[in-house]
Amino acid sequence: MPPPPKPIHLAICGGGLGGLALAIGLLSSPHITFTIYESASAFGEIGAGVGFGANSHKAIQLISPQLWERYRTRATFNGWASKSRTWFDFNVGAGPEEGKRIIEVLMDSEETQSTVHRAHFLEELVKFLPEGVAEMSKRVVSIEQPAGEQVRILFADGTDARADAVIGADGIRSACRAFVVGDDAALQPRFTGAYAYRGLIPMDEAVAELGEEKARNRQMYLGDNGHILTFPVAKGNIMNIVAFHGAEKEWDGPWVKQDQKEAMEKDFAGWGAAPSGIIKLLKSPDVWALYEHPPTTTYHNQHLALLGDAAHASTPHFGAGAGMALEDALVLSSLLPLCDGPSDIQRAFRAYDAVRVPRTQAVVRESRAQGKILDMRGEGVGGDLEKLREALDGRVRWIWGVDLEEHCREAVRGFWKGAGGEGAVEAA
Ligand SMILES: Cc1cc2nc3c(=O)[nH]c(=O)nc-3n(C[C@H](O)[C@H](O)[C@H](O)COP(=O)(O)OP(=O)(O)OC[C@H]3O[C@@H](n4cnc5c(N)ncnc54)[C@H](O)[C@@H]3O)c2cc1C
The missing domain is CATH 3.50.50.60 (FAD/NAD(P)-binding domain)
Structure with a gap:
């Protein structure tokens, strides 16, 4: 032995x-x-x-x-059975084609998210x-x-x-x-030239603003120099939001900054109804500088x-x-x-x-x-x-x-x- x-x-x-x-x-x-x-x-x-x-x-x-x-x-x-294979619904979030569905990316049947x-x-x-x-x-x-x-x-x-x-x-x-x-x-x-606002919204408020489908299933809203993603967490009781935006200069100060609602509104000014509704509901988003390793x-x-x-x-x-x-x-x-x-x-x-x-x-x-x-x-x-x-x-x-x-x-x-x-x- x-x-x-x-x-x-x-x-x-x-x-x-x-x-x-x-x-x-x-x-x-x-x-x-x-x-x-x-x-x-x-x-x-x-x-x-x-x-x-x-x-x-x-x-x-x-x-x-x-x-x-x-x-x-x-x-x-995802909240809906019909969306169980959907990774994200990608939508145009800003500009002349705002509101258009770009694509629903479907996972293979045995895959889940x-x-x-x-x-x-x-x-x-x-x-x-x-x-x-x-x-x-x-x-x-x-x-x-x-x-x-x-x-x-x-x-x-x-x-x-x-x-x-x-x-x-x-x-x-x-x-x-x-x-x-x-x-x-x-x-x-190294700083990657982008940052992300993050926050949570109670699901009932999200449903009232966006409707059931958009609130309860994973969504992305794309625009020039930014995109917003939402997904349900806490067994569907909360909607999680991450809103990305390109930076104009190198990042300054702490990597995470609290209470950034005003800056967020400025970055996403002029975006369409759904993204603007989401931002309106966010009480006090943090912003995270996005870094990566070389x-x-x-x-x-x-x-x-x-x-x-x-x-x-x-x-x-x-x-x-x-x-x-x-x-x-x-x-x-x-x-x-x-x-x-x-x-x-x-x-x-x-x-x-x-x-x-x-x-x-x-x-x-x-x-x-x-x-x-x-x-x-x-x-x-x-x-x-x-x-x-x-x-x-x-x-x-x-x-x-x-x-x-x-x-x-x-x-x-x-x-x-x-x-x-x-x-x-x-x-x-
Ligand atoms: C905006 C954003 C969104 C993201 N979304 C996703 C997503 O949807 N899906 C996904 O898979 N990933 C996502 N990620 C990435 C994910 O958060 C990280 O990859 C993951 O948390 C890494 O886990 P980790 O255990 O390696 O490190 P960490 O989660 O950072 O854990 C490190 C631990 O080490 C401790 N620590 C730090 N320094 C020391 C030290 N010197 N001595 C002892 N302990 C120390 C810390 O306190 C911490 O507990 C996202 C990241 C960001 C920024």
Whole structure:
């Protein structure tokens, strides 16, 4: 009989959706223990709704079927049965053709899309954590990897901790990223030239303003240099709004600014009846500057790997960033249990890189281009409705259509080969 694997202790730095999903994915591996170090004083999510496509649903199911059951109790699907396969209805939001339906993008029959209030999903994730695995108010400031020793994690409060490996799941402004991405140009998030207003409206008010169909089912309103999307959350009791607009200059000040109603009204002045009605109902929207990470070729350095936004923060134009964090968590929780002990960890991280870098870098790149299309400024597309129809229908399917079981098998083959997977998934 082969000897049992040696114990591995991981530090998961960051308790957002990605870090917690990884923790849950590792619970069934008896030789792996972990501590989650979270900078906030309690688990919590900022922002309101988040959308998940077929790939994200599959990732949740594969990480933990029980988590999927819990997720479903919190998720919201399109309100009408006849809209169950509709990703979004795309409408002209401004200009002479205002009010026209551009296209209803339909998912394949086995695919689904749902939305959830971030805090609700996080609450469900936290319920799966065993007692004592999380330490709060632990802001990572530095990582050291002394030769032949465990990794040392240093915190802002002056304390430190050690682990056999570290997963940096600490979001777009990751402290861990600096210890992976050596190249300065790839390190800092960059402003993408756009920002997004976000807010919530009680569903009964939205229905009174927009009618049942538009309020209860996912919609987008496109105009020149901006687009507004709406979807139901909280089991259809609330409508979530994200309104994107192009910036005229570099972003100044904090990335999130509160109480931006006046600025929003100015940006969307002259838009049509539905967008204007939505803006009228929003009480006090926040505005979020949209940043992304420049391209990078690796997500690991020795015994430190990055996951989710820490690795590949993207604009949200495919609604896929959190889904990519879940996919990362799934792949890592398929690979790390194969390690016979700490000495195998780098092999797992190389195999992770080989499948995750191509797919997630493609999301970052293509999402930015998608933003331009949604702002009716896409190259060769502009505001031409026929071209928009084609672009909107075709550009997202490679994200949903990935075979995640095969994706994990490919990573596992890479692990056993010791040199990374082959034929990584590319954008269509
Ligand atoms: C406007 C907008 C809309 C979006 N819509 C969607 C959508 O519809 N669908 C979708 O899939 N994605 C969407 N996204 C993207 C999604 O929000 C992110 O991709 C996702 O939250 C990333 O999860 P994460 O766990 O990697 O990082 P985060 O959610 O950022 O979590 C990071 C965690 O690490 C903690 N932390 C930070 N620094 C440290 C430190 N130094 N030490 C310890 N802990 C630390 C934080 O407190 C936090 O808990 C959207 C993003 C934006 C901006």
